[in-house]
Amino acid sequence: TDSADSHRRYRAGRSSNSIFFFFSPSFSSELTLAVRSVDLLSRKSDRNKAEHHTDQYNSDQLIIRRGQTFQIELDLSRPFNPNTDKLHLEMKTGPLPQVSKRTHIIIPLVDELQDESWEAKIVEQNVNRVRLSVNSPITAVIGKYKLTITTQYLKTGETTTHDHDKDIYMLFNPWCEDDMVYMEGEKELKEYVLNDTGRIYYGTEKQIGARTWNFGQFDEGILEACLFVLDNSEVPPSGRGDPVNVVRVVSAMINSPDDLGVLEGNWSGNYAGGMSPTAWSGSVEILRQYHREGGKPVKYGQCWVFSGVTTTVLRCLGIPTRSVTNFQSAHDTDVSLTTDVYFDENMEPIHHLNSDSVWNFHVWNDCWMARPDLPAGLGGWQAVDSTPQETSHGTFRCGPASLAAIRTGQVYLKFDTPFVFAEVNSDKIYWQRNLDGTFSQIHSEKKAVGHCISTKAVGSDERVDITNLYKYPEGSEEERIAVETACRYGSKPDVYSSPIAEDVRVEVRMEGEGPRMGGDAQLKIVVKNNSSQPRRTTLHSQVAVMYYTGVKLFLVILFKLKILEWVLPYTQYQNQLVDQAALMMTLSGRVSETQQVLANQTSFRLRTPDLNIEPIGEAYVGKEMSAKITFTNPLPCTLRNVVIRVEGLGLRDLHPIKVGDVSKHANVTVTEHFVPTIAGKRKLVASLDCRQLTQVHGVADIDVQESHCIGWMHNSVVSSHNFAITKTANLQLRHFIA
Numbered sequence: 001t002d003s004a005d006s007h008r009r010y011r012a013g014r015s016s017n018s019i020f021f022f023f024s025p026s027f028s029s030e031l032t033l034a035v036r037s038v039d040l041l042s043r044k045s046d047r048n049k050a051e052h053h054t055d056q057y058n059s060d061q062l063i064i065r066r067g068q069t070f071q072i073e074l075d076l077s078r079p080f081n082p083n084t085d086k087l088h089l090e091m092k093t094g095p096l097p098q099v100s101k102r103t104h105i106i107i108p109l110v111d112e113l114q115d116e117s118w119e120a121k122i123v124e125q126n127v128n129r130v131r132l133s134v135n136s137p138i139t140a141v142i143g144k145y146k147l148t149i150t151t152q153y154l155k156t157g158e159t160t161t162h163d164h165d166k167d168i169y170m171l172f173n174p175w176c177e178d179d180m181v182y183m184e185g186e187k188e189l190k191e192y193v194l195n196d197t198g199r200i201y202y203g204t205e206k207q208i209g210a211r212t213w214n215f216g217q218f219d220e221g222i223l224e225a226c227l228f229v230l231d232n233s234e235v236p237p238s239g240r241g242d243p244v245n246v247v248r249v250v251s252a253m254i255n256s257p258d259d260l261g262v263l264e265g266n267w268s269g270n271y272a273g274g275m276s277p278t279a280w281s282g283s284v285e286i287l288r289q290y291h292r293e294g295g296k297p298v299k300y301g302q303c304w305v306f307s308g309v310t311t312t313v314l315r316c317l318g319i320p321t322r323s324v325t326n327f328q329s330a331h332d333t334d335v336s337l338t339t340d341v342y343f344d345e346n347m348e349p350i351h352h353l354n355s356d357s358v359w360n361f362h363v364w365n366d367c368w369m370a371r372p373d374l375p376a377g378l379g380g381w382q383a384v385d386s387t388p389q390e391t392s393h394g395t396f397r398c399g400p401a402s403l404a405a406i407r408t409g410q411v412y413l414k415f416d417t418p419f420v421f422a423e424v425n426s427d428k429i430y431w432q433r434n435l436d437g438t439f440s441q442i443h444s445e446k447k448a449v450g451h452c453i454s455t456k457a458v459g460s461d462e463r464v465d466i467t468n469l470y471k472y473p474e475g476s477e478e479e480r481i482a483v484e485t486a487c488r489y490g491s492k493p494d495v496y497s498s499p500i501a502e503d504v505r506v507e508v509r510m511e512g513e514g515p516r517m518g519g520d521a522q523l524k525i526v527v528k529n530n531s532s533q534p535r536r537t538t539l540h541s542q543v544a545v546m547y548y549t550g551v552k553l554f555l556v557i558l559f560k561l562k563i564l565e566w567v568l569p570y571t572q573y574q575n576q577l578v579d580q581a582a583l584m585m586t587l588s589g590r591v592s593e594t595q596q597v598l599a600n601q602t603s604f605r606l607r608t609p610d611l612n613i614e615p616i617g618e619a620y621v622g623k624e625m626s627a628k629i630t631f632t633n634p635l636p637c638t639l640r641n642v643v644i645r646v647e648g649l650g651l652r653d654l655h656p657i658k659v660g661d662v663s664k665h666a667n668v669t670v671t672e673h674f675v676p677t678i679a680g681k682r683k684l685v686a687s688l689d690c691r692q693l694t695q696v697h698g699v700a701d702i703d704v705q706e707s708h709c710i711g712w713m714h715n716s717v718v719s720s721h722n723f724a725i726t727k728t729a730n731l732q733l734r735h736f737i738a
């Protein structure tokens with residue numbers, strides 16, 4: 001009779017020429033070596049999680065990093081005898097595990113573990129229990145593995161197999177010196193792998209805004225969701241050992257075009273049927289929704305959302321990653337490696353030719369890894385951009401591109417280095433149409449693109465400027481050589497010639513921290529004459545707010561220094577603004593006496609108010625506390641359907657707080673009650689969204705104490721019980737509007 005015990009499959013064993021069959025459980029149990037149960041030692045209190053730096057994952061699964069031993073315990077049907085028993089493990093990942101593809105791994109039992117290979121060793125034996133130490137190579141494929149244990153009794157050849165029902169999750173190991181993603185320094189690892197919140201910068205270089213982003217890579221279900229993202233991609237599991245490959249795939253999968261990736265981009269200002277990109281303040285809901293809905297792209301994202309989700313996925317998989325913001329970021333559409341601006345005979349911009357653009361800011365990612373596929377010296381930070389802009393070999397993705405290669409203009413090194421180079425270091429070339437239809441280069445700006453490249457500092461909330469990692473100092477000889485090297489590989493190799501002498505300059509100045517949302521935007525246009533002659537010039541000014549353009553024309557007689565007050569009244573822009581409240585002013589003109597061309601583009605944003613968050617009461621795990629959120633409407637009109645969202649502190653099941661309408665210049669106070677579920681120094685992040693006003697957010701630091709007085713935290717209870725706590729301590733939200 002077949003055994004009722006599904007864990008045992010009795011097979012015919014061969015010995016010499018005779019075949020033995022074992023049918024009687026009582027008879028075979030004396031001989032058969034079977035696995036009765038497996039303990040993956042995946043509790044927080046077990047060594048595995050702490051040793052592998054995976055104790056922060058809100059999961060009771062075994063999560064380990066490659067290139068490092070982990071331990072498991074087997075409960076056997078009788079004591080293991082090395083002279084007569086054999087035992088090995090098998091691990092399988094992906095839908096079609098194959099030994100040749102390293103997705104089906106056979107792990108032999110050995111006396112001594114060697115580095116670099118899949119092996120297991122018995123480290124402890126106590127009657128029927130054995131503890132195994134299992135080693136994996138640093139090139140192991142990451143992902144979810146199924147474990148099978150096979151035992152054999154040599155005297156009879158009888159074999160049993162035990163399929164364990166829990167999966168094992170294998171991640172990259174930046175703590176391991178031989179892993180391609182190895183990063184030195186505990187502080188750096190704590191920031192770039194283990195920190196689950198961070199700052200994303202936006203705005204313009206003169207008015208850099210910062211928002212706190214909840215990466216949430218350890219939140220419940222996020223690891224599953226990240227692996228689901230990989231499963232939905234075209235890369236087979238066998239390709240998941242190489243971080244270069246994984247990062248490239250993630251860059252393609254975070255955006256929705258051509259592969260039903262995580263986020264759909266939308267820059268139209270109309271976000272019906274989805275969330276406005278400015279309304280998100282973390283990645284958790286996005287990844288959960290994508291997973292829950294079986295891979296349906298989530299609406300909507302813009303660059304900082306694409307970057308925030310990329311940071312979450314890569315940190316979750318174990319690749320050191322950060323979000324990076326570039327100001328005055330060029331988008332080179334024709335691989336010229338220059339940013340070209342075309343004017344007609346009358347110095348009017350030719351819109352249909354001006355497809356290259358300079359964004360006020362653009363956010364992408366840096367991730368850390370060795371590059372054995374490139375010449376030496378190009379490992380370290382690699383730029384990866386998930387915002388869908390241009391296709392790379394037919395797919396919307398970008399990178400990884402070595403920062404060292406970008407800095408030196410080695411744009412022929414993969415992947416997508418020309419594109420990232422142009423974003424940070426292209427020259428802006430102004431062209432004017434001649435009467436015969438050809439174009440002449442009339443002006444070039446060598447410093448217009450790639451400023452204040454910013455990321456959050458290690459171990460603090462400060463902004464650090466990492467522009468020097470992307471390019472040599474502006475104007476230095478090295479920087480010029482890099483630009484000219486890069487351009488030789490572009491589509492317009494002859495751009496660099498004929499410098500133009502200039503004795504008139506035009507600049508734009510901003511008072512204080514710049515114009516505020518809801519008021520008239522004032523700027524000063526300064527025209528300077530540095531010649532010994534008087535100068536006259538016409539000056540066109542044009543301001544663009546996405547689809548909105550207003551044109552003005554000035555006639556200026558220049559003496560020494562002329563300052564023009566330039567005012568954009570609130571009434572003119574109030575219905576035109578979208579999302580970023582950002583405007584771009586283009587000035588252009590020609591000096592009558594010298595025919596010198598004046599050109600300048602300046603972007604600025606209208607500053608939005610902050611949400612103030614004031615925590616009330618003491619913060620203990622499991623204990624209700626509250627926070628007072630206050631906000632003042634800066635606009636002289638009523639805000640309709642205002643919604644506030646709160647996240648952080650491990651809060652779950654968050655509901656948006658519907659505040660409703662807020663009348664002009666009114667104050668709003670919302671008191672939010674909730675129960676923290678995770679101890680430690682945490683951040684509470686809030687954002688406010690409505691049709692008329694976006695990019696309003698705030699953050700509070702809250703130090704949540706471990707609870708010591710609440711009944712269900714018995715230390716004696718097995719720690720899997722700890723996970724039940726987070727499940728039962730559901731967030732309760734109530735709110736009052738003052």
Ligand SMILES: *[C@@H]1O[C@H](CO)[C@@H](O)[C@H](O)[C@H]1NC(C)=O
Pocket residue numbers: 265266267268270271272273
């Ligand atoms: C953005 O979303 C709106 C509202 O759903 C939709 O009408 C529009 O086509 C979208 N734009 C793009 C470029 O997808």
Ligand SMILES: *[C@@H]1O[C@H](CO)[C@@H](O)[C@H](O)[C@H]1NC(C)=O
Pocket residue numbers: 190194195196197458459460461681682
């Ligand atoms: C993340 O970084 C911030 C700033 O350095 C710090 O306050 C916070 O405690 C860090 N969080 C974790 C989980 O390390």
Ligand SMILES: *[C@@H]1O[C@H](CO)[C@@H](O)[C@H](O)[C@H]1NC(C)=O
Pocket residue numbers: 445505506507508509599600601602
């Ligand atoms: C444009 O104006 C900015 C200041 O607003 C100035 O820094 C920059 O040099 C100007 N560019 C040119 C080409 O004059």
Ligand SMILES: *[C@@H]1O[C@H](CO)[C@@H](O)[C@H](O)[C@H]1NC(C)=O
Pocket residue numbers: 503530
């Ligand atoms: C102004 O002209 C002088 C003499 O021609 C020159 O040395 C100086 O660099 C010029 N300044 C600017 C800002 O162009």
Ligand SMILES: *[C@@H]1O[C@H](CO)[C@@H](O)[C@H](O)[C@H]1NC(C)=O
Pocket residue numbers: 529530531532533534535558559560
């Ligand atoms: C600018 O124009 C004035 C008026 O013609 C002239 O006197 C002056 O020398 C010019 N140059 C400078 C640097 O002021």
Ligand SMILES: *[C@@H]1O[C@H](CO)[C@@H](O)[C@H](O)[C@H]1NC(C)=O
Pocket residue numbers: 632665666667
């Ligand atoms: C709103 O609050 C600010 C400061 O908290 C205060 O100065 C202002 O007078 C208040 N406005 C109204 C309409 O209550």
